[in-house]
Amino acid sequence: MMRIVRLVIMVGVALIVFGIIFQFQGRGVVGPESSFMYYNKNWIYYGIGIVIFGVMVCGGGIFAYIRTR
Numbered sequence: 001m002m003r004i005v006r007l008v009i010m011v012g013v014a015l016i017v018f019g020i021i022f023q024f025q026g027r028g029v030v031g032p033e034s035s036f037m038y039y040n041k042n043w044i045y046y047g048i049g050i051v052i053f054g055v056m057v058c059g060g061g062i063f064a065y066i067r068t069r
Contacts, residue, residue: 005065012058016051023047 025031026043037043 001068002065005061005068008061008064009058012054012056012061015054015057017054019047019050019052019054021047022050 021030022037022043024047025035025037026040026045026047028039031038
């Protein structure tokens with residue numbers, strides 16, 4: 001059970017990291033200029049949404065970790 005909880009937390013952290021990267025690509029801060037995400041305002045909002053979802057997944061994993069201890 002604890003392995004699954006740790007996996008959920010890691011997936012949440014990965015989603016947060018990817019969301020931050022996507023948001024910065026949408027702003028034109030990182031990534032190649034030839035990318036379809038570069039300076040695309042939609043990816044700013046998608047990245048923020050992915051970060052929020054990652055926080056929810058990570059929070060659920062932390063809650064499950066606390067409940068199982």
